Amino acid sequence: MSKEALPGLSLCNNAMLRRATRKIGQYYDDVLAPSGLKATQQGLLYQIHISNEPAMGAIASALIMDLSALGHTLKPLIRDGYVETFADPSDRRIKRVRLTPRGLVKLDEAMKLWQVAQQRFEDMVGKEKAAKLRAALDDISALDFDLPPAS
Amino acid sequence: MSKEALPGLSLCNNAMLRRATRKIGQYYDDVLAPSGLKATQQGLLYQIHISNEPAMGAIASALIMDLSALGHTLKPLIRDGYVETFADPSDRRIKRVRLTPRGLVKLDEAMKLWQVAQQRFEDMVGKEKAAKLRAALDDISALDFDLPPAS
DNA sequence: TTGATTTAGTGGTATATGCCACTATTAATG
DNA sequence: CATTAATAGTGGCATATACCACTAAATCAA
Numbered sequence: 001m002s003k004e005a006l007p008g009l010s011l012c013n014n015a016m017l018r019r020a021t022r023k024i025g026q027y028y029d030d031v032l033a034p035s036g037l038k039a040t041q042q043g044l045l046y047q048i049h050i051s052n053e054p055a056m057g058a059i060a061s062a063l064i065m066d067l068s069a070l071g072h073t074l075k076p077l078i079r080d081g082y083v084e085t086f087a088d089p090s091d092r093r094i095k096r097v098r099l100t101p102r103g104l105v106k107l108d109e110a111m112k113l114w115q116v117a118q119q120r121f122e123d124m125v126g127k128e129k130a131a132k133l134r135a136a137l138d139d140i141s142a143l144d145f146d147l148p149p150a151s
Numbered sequence: 152m153s154k155e156a157l158p159g160l161s162l163c164n165n166a167m168l169r170r171a172t173r174k175i176g177q178y179y180d181d182v183l184a185p186s187g188l189k190a191t192q193q194g195l196l197y198q199i200h201i202s203n204e205p206a207m208g209a210i211a212s213a214l215i216m217d218l219s220a221l222g223h224t225l226k227p228l229i230r231d232g233y234v235e236t237f238a239d240p241s242d243r244r245i246k247r248v249r250l251t252p253r254g255l256v257k258l259d260e261a262m263k264l265w266q267v268a269q270q271r272f273e274d275m276v277g278k279e280k281a282a283k284l285r286a287a288l289d290d291i292s293a294l295d296f297d298l299p300p301a302s
Numbered sequence: 303t304t305g306a307t308t309t310a311g312t313g314g315t316a317t318a319t320g321c322c323a324c325t326a327t328t329a330a331t332g
Numbered sequence: 333c334a335t336t337a338a339t340a341g342t343g344g345c346a347t348a349t350a351c352c353a354c355t356a357a358a359t360c361a362a
Contacts, residue, residue, distance in 0.1 A: 010289060013272055013281055014179040015194045020288040021172045023215045027296045028165040043166040050157045064174045069319040093327045093340045121164055124294055130164055136284050137171040138161060143275055145178045220349040244310045244357045
């Protein structure tokens with residue numbers, strides 16, 4: 001069996017990224033669990049918080065997320081009263097998003113837990129190494145893979 | 152507004168990881184699209200291929216994936232006839248997984264596309280840097296965040 | 303051997319994410 | 333101004349992924 005000689009997925013940038021994301025995601029989720037938020041939700045609330053009543057498209061761009069995916073992800077947060085939306089008066093196509101007071105309180109709660117997770121992670125990985133990793137991730141997030149769209 | 156002074160999500164290891172994963176995932180998915188497989192599926196088929204009729208649990212461990220999540224992810228691949236399962240004769244709790252001939256053909260097709268995506272990625276990022284990134288991702292995937300389970 | 307425990311998967315439910323087709327608005331153009 | 337084109341979101345559908353409760357099977361213990 002030459003199968004044994006085949007390289008593992010450790011060569012695939014995408015597979016390694018996904019695997020690490022599952023691992024770290026579970027960890028952050030665990031720590032955030034007492035707040036009732038997933039790490040993705042905490043991140044989304046935070047992104048909304050630091051922006052100025054951002055349009056959905058602006059959030060999606062910042063997070064490199066599909067617009068419709070964002071819409072779906074927002075639903076539970078709206079349902080739970082953490083977030084509300086309103087039409088931009090000057091352009092009714094645009095829907096803006098903001099935290100509710102309840103959402104702000106919940107974000108505060110979640111951020112305290114996030115700090116615990118983040119600190120522990122940095123302690124284990126090393127502040128330096130973590131920063132380098134984030135920088136590398138930021139770099140590849142900024143890549144422009146424009147495949148010939150043949151427009 | 153002190154909001155403007157708040158750090159972005161670029162400090163959160165988890166958020167950066169997810170964001171990069173979305174970005175790279177979309178890229179690999181795009182390149183793999185002609186095969187009809189998602190990058191996650193190609194990765195899963197490959198993992199099965201290089202293993203020896205692995206048990207579901209073994210695959211899940213290797214990919215750091217929840218066992219039930221693996222079961223769900225496997226369904227479309229079984230439905231499409233790329234993968235089949237069978238009970239381990241010596242331990243009927245264990246369900247083993249293997250590629251069908253059709254699955255093997257499909258994997259070959261997908262791997263050719265994967266190589267294109269992978270090569271292009273490495274060209275853009277740099278072979279060296281990509282290898283370092285994968286190594287870092289492998290390291291953090293191996294971390295042991297054992298939170299006090301208070302059993 | 304029988305009863306308690308651990309192990310391996312399944313199914314349900316919920317969030318995460320993406321693509322596509324479609325609608326509503328706004329902008330651009332002749 | 334009326335058409336056409338571009339922009340911003342929505343909704344449906346599909347996969348990705350997790351947790352939980354539950355079942356079946358094997359193991360351990362008394």
